[in-house]
Amino acid sequence: MVQTTIVQLDNYGPWTVTPKPRLESSILSFQSEAYAFLVNAFAMYDSLTLNFRQDTFLVLSSGVSIAQHRRIQTAFNDRYAVSTSMAISRDSNPYLAQIKATKLLHAAGSAQDPSRLETLVFDFKAGTADNEAVQIGHFDLNNITQTHTDKESAYDVHQYILQAQTALTNKLAYYNGTKIMLFFIGGDNFVSLTTGKTSDFFQGIIDDLLEEGFDFKVGVGNSTHSLFAMDKANRALEKIRNESDSNKVIFIR
Amino acid sequence: MVQTTIVQLDNYGPWTVTPKPRLESSILSFQSEAYAFLVNAFAMYDSLTLNFRQDTFLVLSSGVSIAQHRRIQTAFNDRYAVSTSMAISRDSNPYLAQIKATKLLHAAGSAQDPSRLETLVFDFKAGTADNEAVQIGHFDLNNITQTHTDKESAYDVHQYILQAQTALTNKLAYYNGTKIMLFFIGGDNFVSLTTGKTSDFFQGIIDDLLEEGFDFKVGVGNSTHSLFAMDKANRALEKIRNESDSNKVIFIR
Amino acid sequence: MVQTTIVQLDNYGPWTVTPKPRLESSILSFQSEAYAFLVNAFAMYDSLTLNFRQDTFLVLSSGVSIAQHRRIQTAFNDRYAVSTSMAISRDSNPYLAQIKATKLLHAAGSAQDPSRLETLVFDFKAGTADNEAVQIGHFDLNNITQTHTDKESAYDVHQYILQAQTALTNKLAYYNGTKIMLFFIGGDNFVSLTTGKTSDFFQGIIDDLLEEGFDFKVGVGNSTHSLFAMDKANRALEKIRNESDSNKVIFIR
Amino acid sequence: MVQTTIVQLDNYGPWTVTPKPRLESSILSFQSEAYAFLVNAFAMYDSLTLNFRQDTFLVLSSGVSIAQHRRIQTAFNDRYAVSTSMAISRDSNPYLAQIKATKLLHAAGSAQDPSRLETLVFDFKAGTADNEAVQIGHFDLNNITQTHTDKESAYDVHQYILQAQTALTNKLAYYNGTKIMLFFIGGDNFVSLTTGKTSDFFQGIIDDLLEEGFDFKVGVGNSTHSLFAMDKANRALEKIRNESDSNKVIFIR
Numbered sequence A, B, C, D: 001m002v003q004t005t006i007v008q009l010d011n012y013g014p015w016t017v018t019p020k021p022r023l024e025s026s027i028l029s030f031q032s033e034a035y036a037f038l039v040n041a042f043a044m045y046d047s048l049t050l051n052f053r054q055d056t057f058l059v060l061s062s063g064v065s066i067a068q069h070r071r072i073q074t075a076f077n078d079r080y081a082v083s084t085s086m087a088i089s090r091d092s093n094p095y096l097a098q099i100k101a102t103k104l105l106h107a108a109g110s111a112q113d114p115s116r117l118e119t120l121v122f123d124f125k126a127g128t129a130d131n132e133a134v135q136i137g138h139f140d141l142n143n144i145t146q147t148h149t150d151k152e153s154a155y156d157v158h159q160y161i162l163q164a165q166t167a168l169t170n171k172l173a174y175y176n177g178t179k180i181m182l183f184f185i186g187g188d189n190f191v192s193l194t195t196g197k198t199s200d201f202f203q204g205i206i207d208d209l210l211e212e213g214f215d216f217k218v219g220v221g222n223s224t225h226s227l228f229a230m231d232k233a234n235r236a237l238e239k240i241r242n243e244s245d246s247n248k249v250i251f252i253r
Helices: A012-016 A024-043 A066-079 A094-108 A144-149 A154-173 A199-211 A226-243 B012-016 B024-043 B066-079 B094-108 B144-149 B154-173 B199-211 B226-243 C012-016 C024-043 C066-079 C094-108 C144-149 C154-173 C199-211 C226-243 D012-016 D024-043 D066-079 D094-108 D144-149 D154-173 D199-211 D226-243
Strands: A002-009 A048-051 A056-060 A084-091 A120-122 A134-141 A181-186 A189-194 A216-223 A249-252 B002-009 B048-051 B056-060 B084-091 B120-122 B134-141 B181-186 B189-194 B216-223 B249-252 C002-009 C048-051 C056-060 C084-091 C120-122 C134-141 C181-186 C189-194 C216-223 C249-252 D002-009 D048-051 D056-060 D084-091 D120-122 D134-141 D181-186 D189-194 D216-223 D249-252
Touching (some): A002 A024, A024 A048, A024 A056, A024 A066, A024 B024, A024 B181, A024 D024, A024 D066, A048 A181, A048 A226, A048 B024, A056 A226, A056 B154, A066 A120, A066 C024, A066 D024, A084 A094, A094 A120, A094 A181, A094 A189, A094 B154, A134 A154, A134 A226, A144 A154, A154 A189, A154 B094, A154 B154, A181 B024, A199 A216, A199 A249, A226 B024, B002 B012, B002 B024, B024 B048, B024 B056, B024 B066, B024 C024, B024 C066, B024 D066, B048 B181, B048 B226, B066 B120, B066 C024, B066 D024, B084 B094, B094 B120, B094 B181, B154 B181, B154 B189, B199 B216, B199 B249, B216 B226, B226 B249, C002 C012, C002 C024, C002 C094, C024 C048, C024 C056, C024 C066, C024 D024, C024 D048, C024 D181, C024 D226, C048 C181, C048 C226, C048 D024, C056 C226, C056 D154, C066 C084, C066 C120, C084 C094, C094 C120, C094 C181, C094 C189, C094 D154, C134 C154, C144 C154, C154 C181, C154 C189, C154 C199, C154 D094, C154 D154, C199 C216, C199 C249, C216 C226, C226 D024, D002 D094, D024 D048, D024 D056, D024 D066, D048 D181, D048 D226, D056 D226, D066 D084, D084 D094, D094 D120, D094 D181, D094 D189, D134 D154, D144 D154, D154 D189, D154 D199, D199 D216, D226 D249
Parallel strands (some): A084 A120, A216 A249, B216 B249, C084 C120, D084 D120
Antiparallel strands (some): A002 A056, A002 A084, A048 A056, A134 A189, A134 A216, A181 A189, B002 B056, B002 B084, B048 B056, B134 B189, B134 B216, B181 B189, C002 C056, C002 C084, C048 C056, C134 C189, C134 C216, C181 C189, D002 D056, D048 D056, D134 D189, D134 D216, D181 D189
16 A cells, blocks of 8 residues: 545635735745645655645655644644645555545545635554555656757747656556556656556556657656655666666666 | 746756755755745846746746846855856747747756856846836636536646646647747646737637637736736736636736 | 834734644744745845844845835735734934834834734835945954864853853943944854944954953945945955954955 | 754855855845754654754754654755754753764864765764653743833844843853753743753742843743653743733643
C-alpha cells in the first residue's frame, strides 16, 4: 500500500475575491509560498509534495503519521490567511489512493464550503504500517536547451513543453490498461507515480513518445519514502545524462 | 508599444545537480519562492509577472525603468544561490515583444552558459516612454467546482484543466492569424495577453471553446500598467460571476 | 526634512492567542517573514526598514509616496493573516519624526484596538518633497570574531553584544543633548540615524565607548534615499576593515 | 539531560561584503527568512529554535535525531547561498549544554573559516535517549500596551523593552548561583531556559524585577519536547492574563 494525502486550500476561490478581488500579485505569491511551505514541511518527514493546480496538492505520504499531518496542518493554518484541509488514503495504486482520498474530502464538504475548514480525514487505522515502495519516474526532454530553449522564444518553448506534457499525460492515462498520474515539476521535467513496474515498462513509454516526436529519457527510483524514491530517480537521470544523454531508462532500486 | 521582460534563472539546470542532485524538495521550494519574490518585486512597480516553466518568467513591464529592473535583479542575485538574467524589449504585440526579448537573451549566451550571469539587456533607448495599454483576459471555467472539483478525483480535475489549457492555448495560437500568449495562473484560471482587441473578439474565442466542450467566461481589463489591467480583468470576471456566471465577456477599460 | 514611517501589525498580541495560543514556531516564523516582506518591498523604493520589536517597524521613507505606501500596505494586508497600519511623518530629526508618526498612529487607535485596521495616516501635504539627507552610522565591534565568537559560548557572545547595544543606546540617548535612535541589525552590527553630523561627532561617540570597554568602528553614509545612505555606510565600514580594522570613522557623503 | 543545538551561518560576515557590500535589504531579509526556515523545520520535530544574533541560533533539540539534523541541514544548505554548521551537545543545564556545543563548533573551525562548511558535530553516542524535561519560562511585561505602546513613541517603547531585557538578563546571569539563558522573542516577550525549578523560583525572579521597576508575569511549561514546553508556557501566560493580568507565576507541568 502507498499512502497519499490530498491537501486543499479551504474556500480559496472565494477568499481571492473577498471583500473585493485581491491584487493578482498577492494571490500568485501567496499560492507559491504556500506550496513551498508544504514542500519543506513534508520533506522533514521524507515525503514529496506535488502541485496539482496551486490550490490542491498531492503528497506521497507513506510513513507520515496522522500526528505529523496534524503538525503540518496546524503550522500552516496558524500562519496563513487561508487554511488547509487534508485527506489521507492508501492503495497499492497511487492513482486509486488519491481517488479514495478525494472522496473522503468530498464527504467532508465542498472545496468552497465555508464551514469545511481545517478538516483532517483518513480511512485506515492510525498507527498501521504502509510500506510498499512507490516508484517515481523522472522524465526529461533530451537536449531541450540546444533544440528549443536557446533557439525559440520563451513562449514557444513554453508551448512545446505543454505539448510534451499533454502527450505524456495522455500516454499514461491509457497505458497498458492502468492510469498513471503525471506531474510537471519545472523546466522540462515531469514525474510519474507507479508501483511494481519494470525498466521495460518505462522504456516502452518513451519509445512510444519518441514515435510521437517527443524525445525523453527517464530515471526511475523506488523507496517507501517518496523523497528518497525521487532522489534515486534524480540520480538515475543524472547517470543517463552523463553516459549517453539519450532515449533511455535507468532504474535505481 | 508594450514592454515585456524575460527573466531567466542563470545556469539553473546544472545548479540543481551540482555537486550532486539536490533534494527535490529544495528545488521545488526554491523555484516557487523565487517566483514569489519576483512577483512581489515587480508588483511594487505595478507590473505583473507570469510563470513560464518555473525557471523563466515573463513580466509585462511597461513603465518599469531600466534602473528599477536593476534594483530587482540586484536584490534577487544578492539573496539567492542562483542569479537571474533579464532581457527587455517592446512591441505593440506582446508575443512579438517576448520574441525580441528572448533573442536579446540568446545573443548574451545560453541558458546553461556558466559565464552568462546577471545579464541585463534591452534594445531601446533607456528613458523613452512606452505607453500602450496591454489587455489582459482572465479566463475561468464556469461551474468547475460543481461539475468537477467536488465530483472527480483531484488528479482527474487536474487532467481536465490541462485539457482546457491545451484547447485554449491551441485556439489562441492560431486565432484570427495572430498568436496570442496564454498562461495558467492557478485553479481553473488563465490569462491571455493582447492589445487592441474588442469584446467581440473574446466572445468569439469562448464561443469556439464552448463548441469544443469547454465552458469559459472571460473578464478583460486594459491599462498601461499590467497589474492594473489584471485588476480590471479580475473585477470584470467577478461581475460576470455575480450576474450570470455564464459564457460571457465583460471588458473594463 | 527626513520622512519616517511607523508600520505596526494590527491587533497582533490578541491574534497570537486567538482562538487559543498559536504554536510559538508559527508566531516566530510569521513575524520574521513579515519583516522580510516589508524590507524587500520598501527596498524597491530605495528605503531601509528597521525592526523595532518584531511587531513594529521603522522605515526611513524619504522619497516614498503615499501611493507607494498604499501599494505595500495592500500587498501585505492581502497576503497575511494579520494586517498593518502605517503612519508617516517628517522632521529634520529622525527621532522627532518617529514621535510625530507614533502620535498619528495613537490618534487612530490602540495597537490592540480590533477596529484600528489597515490605517494609513500622514501629517503633510501629499506630493510635497522631502529631500534632506539622512545619515546612517553603521557601528561594528572590532575583532569580535577573534575576541568573542570563536572563544566564548554562543550565549556569552549574545550577552556581550546585548551589553554593547545597551552601552551604545544609552550613549546615544543623551549624546550632546540630542537623542539618537540606535537599531541592532544582526551579528555585532548597529545603525544610528542622524542628520547634519560630522565625522568628529561619530569619533567622539566611539572614543567614549572605548573608555567604557567597547571597541567600535563606524562607517557613515548619507543620502536622501536611506538604502543608498546605508550602502555608503557599509562601504565606509568595509574600507576601515580593509585599512586598519580599528576604532575609526569613515564618512562617505 | 537536555539536548541543545547551535546552528551557525558559515562564513557569513565575509559573504555579506563579497564581492562588494550587498544591499542591506538583501542581508536583512535573507537572515530573517533563514531564521524562519529553521524555526519551521525544527518545529516539524517538536523543537523550538531561538535567535541569538541573526547569524547563530539555539535549538532546544531534545528528541531530534542526528539524521533529522542532517535533513534540516541539507535542506537549508541546498536552498540558500550561505550554508550552516551545527553542533549538538547535552547537559542537565541548558546553559552548560550550549557551552559544550559551542566548543565542538570552535574545534571544527572559526565562524569565518572558509573551509569550515556544513559541519555537523556532536559529542554523544547517536541513538541514545535524552529525556529530561526542559522548562520554558515565558515572561511578559504587564500592561505594556496601556503604559507604553499606546503612550510613548515607538523608539521609546523599544528602548524601554531593551532596558527590561537587560534587567532580566542580568538578574538571570547571577540568580541563585546559576546562569540562566534569556531570549527575546518579539513584542515584550522573553523566554528563559531551565530544568528542575519550582514556581517559587520564578516568583522570586519577577518579585526582584518588580523592585527594579519592571512588572512581569511569567508562564512556565515543561516537556521533553521544547515546542510543547513553550506551548504550555504560552497557555500558562494566557491563564494569568485572563485571571489577574498581574505579577504572577503559573506553571503547567
